[in-house]
Amino acid sequence: MENLNKSIVPRLVTRCIDVLVFNIELHKDQLKYLPVYIKNNILKRIDHYSNLKSFFQNGYLRSIIHGQTKFIDLRSIAVCNDILEIISTCKELNTLFLSQINSDKQNLENCFKKLSYLKNLEIRNCDLVTDDLIQVIAKDCPNLVQLNIGGCKNVSDLGLLELCESCKYLRALDISYSKVTTKGIKIFVYKLGFQLTDLRLNNCDGVTDEAIVAIFDLCPNLEMLLYNNCGNVKDDMISIDKNNSNLKQISWTIAW
Structure with a gap:
């Protein structure tokens, strides 16, 4: 059970970040409060989400x-x-x-x-x-x-x-x-x-x-x-x- 939990948690975190990125316009006012770990993962996804490119070019x-x-x-x-x-x-x-x-x-x-x-x-x-x-x-x-x-x-x-x-x-x-x-x-x-x-x-x-x-x-x-x-x-x-x-x-x- 312990090994199962270790494998599930990273995938769950990744999925949550993906959902956040996909709906990032809805959360633009809260982004500055995110943990450093989450911010770093959002940065790594710029090339994979077209909405991030325009979002960041708009000053965020x-x-x-x-x-x-x-x-x-x-x-x-x-x-x-x-x-x-x-x-x-x-x-x-x-x-x-x-x-x-x-x-x-x-x-x-x-x-x-x-x-x-x-x-x-x-x-x-x-x-x-x-x-x-x-x-x-x-x-x-x-x-x-x-x-x-x-x-x-x-x-x-x-x-x-x-x-x-x-x-x-x-x-x-x-x-x-x-x-x-x-x-x-x-x-x-x-x-x-x-x-x-x-x-x-x-x-x-x-x-x-x-x-x-x-x-x-x-x-x-x-x-x-x-x-x-x-x-x-x-x-x-x-x-x-x-x-x-x-x-x-x-x-x-x-x-x-």
Whole structure:
């Protein structure tokens, strides 16, 4: 009977939260009084309930996000200045996923300056992500372990160098579609290559065979490497030796 109760209770709590989320408009004035545990579970359901997206965009996100929030995924929501201000109050935040940024550069910078505990950051396809913003992120979020800025076309070697100078714990990086070059990649893997496990460089025309060779030579713990559609990678003969024994996935295309 004891084991049965343990299995039923979590499902009951989950069902109650689902009902609350489905009828969240009816309870909007009471949301701020909910326990932290319930608020965190509501945040995790944003992608699964379309009513939550419009609800939070109408200004109610402040009722759910709290000072102890550690995980925020707003990839399905247009993030404005007000939402950035709310996020910046989460001093213990360690995971943040953003996509649609309807803000300005200064407010974005101000937000990251207050997120010193951030470990996992995804902010893709955003023109506001430049070398200057990467400098702010690298300086004020030094504990980053995973960074996904794929599709941010205004990032160059300068931003990459800022990361390898300040983010000493970085293990996973997606910098696809950026302006990084072989020079920047070689410096980056020279400084952080030993700890890298995941590196994605798709559609980076500044990357050449020389960069790929350096990655294989200096990243012995790499598990995933993607460099599809890098127009200046010519060699289709990939040399994988015992130095790359941890590699689990590799994907590339070459220019003919």
